[in-house]
Amino acid sequence: xxTVVVGHxxxxxxxxxxxxxxxxREDVDAIDLDTEIEKKIGKxxxxxxxxxxxxxxxxxxxxxxxxxxxxxxxKTYLVLGAGFDLSVIPESIPVLWVKRRTDLDxxxxxxxxxxxxxxxxxxxxxxxxxxxxxxxxxxxxxxxLMPEGxxxxxxxxxxxxxxxxxxxxxxxxxxxxxxxxxxxxxxRWSLFKSRYANRDLDFIELxxxxxxxEQIERALQEMPREKFIFSIRKSREYSQxxxxxxxxxxxxxxxxxxxxxxTAIGSQKLILSLHRGFDFxxxxxxxxxxxxxxxxxxxxxxxxxxxxxxxxxxxxxHRSFLPRSKDGRWxxxxxxxxxxxxxxxxxxxxxSALEQPSLWSWLMTPSSSPEFAAVLGSPVAHSFTPLExxxxxxxxxxxxxxxxxxxDEWEEALPVLRKLxxxxxxxxxxxKENAAKLCHHPDLKALNxxxxxxxxxxxxxxxxxxxxxxxxxxGVGMIAPLQKEIFVWGGGGTLEVIQKALPHASxxxxxxxxxRPGSEASADLTPRIIIWAAPRAQETLMPxxxxxxxxxxxxxxxxxxxxxxxxxxxxxxxxxxLVMFTAQAQGQxxxxxxxxxxx
Numbered sequence: 001x002x003t004v005v006v007g008h009x010x011x012x013x014x015x016x017x018x019x020x021x022x023x024x025r026e027d028v029d030a031i032d033l034d035t036e037i038e039k040k041i042g043k044x045x046x047x048x049x050x051x052x053x054x055x056x057x058x059x060x061x062x063x064x065x066x067x068x069x070x071x072x073x074x075k076t077y078l079v080l081g082a083g084f085d086l087s088v089i090p091e092s093i094p095v096l097w098v099k100r101r102t103d104l105d106x107x108x109x110x111x112x113x114x115x116x117x118x119x120x121x122x123x124x125x126x127x128x129x130x131x132x133x134x135x136x137x138x139x140x141x142x143x144x145l146m147p148e149g150x151x152x153x154x155x156x157x158x159x160x161x162x163x164x165x166x167x168x169x170x171x172x173x174x175x176x177x178x179x180x181x182x183x184x185x186x187x188r189w190s191l192f193k194s195r196y197a198n199r200d201l202d203f204i205e206l207x208x209x210x211x212x213x214e215q216i217e218r219a220l221q222e223m224p225r226e227k228f229i230f231s232i233r234k235s236r237e238y239s240q241x242x243x244x245x246x247x248x249x250x251x252x253x254x255x256x257x258x259x260x261x262x263t264a265i266g267s268q269k270l271i272l273s274l275h276r277g278f279d280f281x282x283x284x285x286x287x288x289x290x291x292x293x294x295x296x297x298x299x300x301x302x303x304x305x306x307x308x309x310x311x312x313x314x315x316x317x318h319r320s321f322l323p324r325s326k327d328g329r330w331x332x333x334x335x336x337x338x339x340x341x342x343x344x345x346x347x348x349x350x351x352s353a354l355e356q357p358s359l360w361s362w363l364m365t366p367s368s369s370p371e372f373a374a375v376l377g378s379p380v381a382h383s384f385t386p387l388e389x390x391x392x393x394x395x396x397x398x399x400x401x402x403x404x405x406x407x408d409e410w411e412e413a414l415p416v417l418r419k420l421x422x423x424x425x426x427x428x429x430x431x432k433e434n435a436a437k438l439c440h441h442p443d444l445k446a447l448n449x450x451x452x453x454x455x456x457x458x459x460x461x462x463x464x465x466x467x468x469x470x471x472x473x474x475g476v477g478m479i480a481p482l483q484k485e486i487f488v489w490g491g492g493g494t495l496e497v498i499q500k501a502l503p504h505a506s507x508x509x510x511x512x513x514x515x516r517p518g519s520e521a522s523a524d525l526t527p528r529i530i531i532w533a534a535p536r537a538q539e540t541l542m543p544x545x546x547x548x549x550x551x552x553x554x555x556x557x558x559x560x561x562x563x564x565x566x567x568x569x570x571x572x573x574x575x576x577x578l579v580m581f582t583a584q585a586q587g588q589x590x591x592x593x594x595x596x597x598x599x
Contacts, residue, residue, distance in 0.1 A: 002069065002076045004089055006136055007098040008129060009082040010107040010559055012146060016098060017079055019151065023162045029076040033084070036064055049113035054083075062088050069093070082132060086139045094187060096165075097140035100148060101358075102382045104129055107559035110568055121565055137181075141188045142195075143349045145358040149384035156394040157387055160363045169199045173338070174346040174362055175229065177205040181349065183215045192348075197223055202344070203247065209233035210352070220245050229271065236260060243269075250294065253283050258290075267291060271343070275324075287318070294343055296322040296353075299330060302409060302416040309333075309420070316341055328354030328381075331361075332374065332401035336420060339367030364390060366397040371421045374401040376413075377428035382558050384578075385426045388585045392592075393424070410434045418452065424592055425450040426585075429535065432493035435461055446493040449588045451595040460595055464587030465497040471583035472553055472575065473501070473531070479551055480528040487527035489543055489563075490534025491516075494555060498531060510534035513541050529553065530572070532563030542566055557581050 007013050017030035034045050037060055041048065048057050061084055068078060069090070077096075089095060106122040106129070116124045144164060151157050163169050182192050196204075204226050206216045210233075220228065220242070230246035232238055236255065243249055243265050250271040251258045258272060273294035274283045280295070287293050295312075299305050305323055312321035320343035323330040335357050337344055347356040357365070373393050375385035386400040393400050405413045407430045414422075427435040432446035439461035441447060447461040480486050483504035490510035491498060499507070506522035508515055510533075515523050526547050532554040534540045540562055549572045554563035557578040567574035 002073065002078055002093055004093055004095045005077050005079045005098055006084070006086065006095060006140070007082065008103045008107075008132060008136075009112070009125070010109065011098055011100055011103060012150075013079045013098050015150070015152070016146070017077055019158060019161065020077055020165070023158075023166070024075075027075060029073055030079070031068060031076060032079045033061060033065060033068070034079075034081055036068070037061065040064065046111075046113040049115075054115060058083070058085065061085075083128065086135050089139065091185065092187070094141045094191060095139050097136045097143045098146060099136070099143060100146050102148060102559075104133065105382065105558075105560050108561070108564045108568060110564070110574055121568060122560060137350070140349075141185070142191050145347065145360065147358075147360055147364075147387045148382055149387035151387065154387055154390050156364065157360075157390050160360055163363070164195075164359055167194045169195065169363075171200045172196070172346075172359075172363070173200065173202050173367070174344045175203045175205055176201060176348045177207060177345060177352040178211060178215070178219055179349055179352070180210055180212075180215065183211075183218070189218075193223060198225055201226065202342075203227050203229045205229045205231055205250075205345070206242070206246070207231040207233055207352075208235060208238065213239065216242060231273075232261070238264075240264065248291065253279060258286070262289065292318055292320065292342055294320045294322065296324055298325060299323040300325075302413040305330065305333065306416045306419065312337075312341060320344075322353075322355070324353055324355055326354075327404075329404045331355045331357055332403050333420075335361060335365045335399055335401060336369070336372060338362070338365050364394075365399040369398050369421070371396075371423040372399045372401060373424035373426075374403045374417070374422055375426040375428060376403050376405050376417075377431055378404055378406050380404050380428065383428070384557065384581060385428075385585070388582070389426070389589065392589050398423075405431060407431075414438065423452045423454075426588055429493060432463075432465075445496055448584065449591050451592055453595065453599060455599055462587075462591050463497065464584045464591065465494050465580075466500065467587050468580040468582075468584035469494070469497050469501055469555070472555070472577065472580035476529060476551075476553070484522065484525070485528040486531060487522065487529070487543075487547070487549075488531040488533060490532065490540070492533060492535070494533055498533060502531070505531070508543075510540050513544070530563075530566070532556070532561070532566065534562060536560060536562045542569075551575070555580060 005013050014032055020028055021030050038044055061081060065088060106125045108121045151161060176196060183189055206219060206228055227247040229248045229250050230242045231250035233252050248271045249265050249269050250273050251261050253272060253274045258270060267289050268291050270290045271292045271294050272286055272290040275296050277297040295308060308321050312319045320341040323333055334355050345356045346362045347358050373389060375383045380402040383402050386402055389400050410431055427448050427450060432448055435447040435450055436445050439447060439459050441461060444463050447463050448465055449462050451460045453460050483502055484506060486502055486505040488498055488505050488507045506519040527549050530549045530552045532552055548570060551573045552563055552567040553575045554561055555577045556563055557576050564574060
């Protein structure tokens with residue numbers, strides 16, 4: 001049996017195939033179509049594009065794909081390029097869409113052919129990405145939302161991934177909302193049942209605004225051992241058979257008072273749900289007439305989150321709080337509620353709310369953990385920190401989350417997070433200076449690591465940026481023996497660390513392009529090395545066109561980094577900030593371990 005694997009450029013499909021071969025060894029073949037083309041033609045993909053163009057390459061893709069389908073084989077995963085024509089895939093072949101949350105942020109590639117060199121690399125990516133996203137969504141029979149980062153050598157993360165892809169999940173918990181696309185083909189529905197039937201989900205939700213009566217009936221008949229919530233969202237007309245088969249019936253307060261539904265089911269089956277805050281008081285008066293109260297409003301601040309968290313905790317057996325937002329920023333809170341309330345929704349495909357955790361994130365989250373670790377910053381959706389520290393905190397049965405905190409939210413957010421159990425934190429931009437003030441650190445102006453000392457009831461902190469930066473620029477003296485040949489573009493919260501390691505380098509503001517005080521003499525020089533320490537932001541400038549460095553060291557590891565774009569534009573060699581990040585993370589774990597031992 002062949003499963004076709006699709007996804008955007010740079011998502012990590014090829015690395016996933018290597019892990020699949022590790023999981024199942026000789027029982028599975030993993031084939032990369034691009035690699036097969038290179039073997040057959042004797043040229044790289046880049047050479048094929050440059051010599052023959054994209055149309056020629058796409059025809060080669062199509063022909064070789066159809067050839068591979070005819071080969072006798074055992075269980076096989078066949079990875080396709082991001083631009084492959086999905087209409088070529090027979091309907092009988094299952095398609096696995098491998099995606100990441102950051103897919104549409106954009107990625108810049110230094111080792112892949114440019115399709116449109118006349119526009120910027122990010123414009124080129126985005127020009128194709130949204131159309132491809134739509135096509136993947138239409139054709140995918142199964143979706144695997146991978147975590148950000150590199151899973152290799154993270155044992156708990158890989159074990160969960162293996163369970164997800166092999167359909168051997170155990171004690172899943174949580175609630176899946178059935179979406180209409182699950183019923184688009186018999187194959188898709190069959191794969192859904194293989195993933196989730198008899199896997200100890202808490203409930204499966206059937207919503208009358210998403211599903212037809214026929215689809216609801218099919219789910220009830222073909223998954224007889226599951227517990228269902230029948231959610232009424234659009235009509236006061238409902239099937240008595242659906243009501244009797246469901247464990248609970250969820251009535252949306254927006255439809256009006258639940259007088260009629262109570263005559264049909266009784267209060268012991270009623271979930272009364274509210275999705276907006278301004279009806280809260282009137283809705284609350286019905287609490288003694290319902291089995292459970294579900295509050296799922298849009299939440300705009302940490303203070304508001306804290307208020308309704310206290311409301312839920314005061315009667316947690318009878319209340320569930322499911323905060324929402326326009327960008328999914330409260331996903332971490334939903335994870336912390338695992339084991340703390342009746343209703344916890346997890347994402348299947350695109351899910352029905354951005355806050356719903358992915359299946360992988362949900363399974364990585366222990367139930368009812370009183371403490372948690374997190375990366376704090378803005379943005380953090382791309383952060384590798386939760387995965388990087390996953391094994392360390394798995395031993396403590398503690399989740400690692402990514403918490404988005406805007407620049408002006410720090411003072412409000414930290415007390416709320418501490419009340420929720422935050423004990424360990426990795427801190428990133430723009431809050432490293434805030435972290436130093438929080439700890440009243442006597443020496444450092446910026447910290448990237450925090451630990452809550454329970455005995456002294458205070459935050460302790462350190463910075464591992466210096467050891468990370470030194471690891472990043474190891475051997476830099478061989479390229480630029482004189483530090484005056486090294487120019488630092490930007491700096492932010494890491495400027496102090498860079499200046500300590502490279503006191504004689506030249507420093508420039510990435511916002512104005514002007515030399516910083518003390519570096520004025522470098523204005524007429526050109527660098528051999530650029531240290532890129534600036535974010536992708538509207539106010540960040542590119543360096544002068546007259547500069548022609550041979551090497552760019554980037555403090556950022558994000559795939560859309562402006563440092564990477566600059567290196568591509570000027571033809572310089574490039575070193576990602578991933579080296580620095582890994583060294584920083586190792587230092588953070590040493591600091592936390594030291595704090596634990598002292599306590």
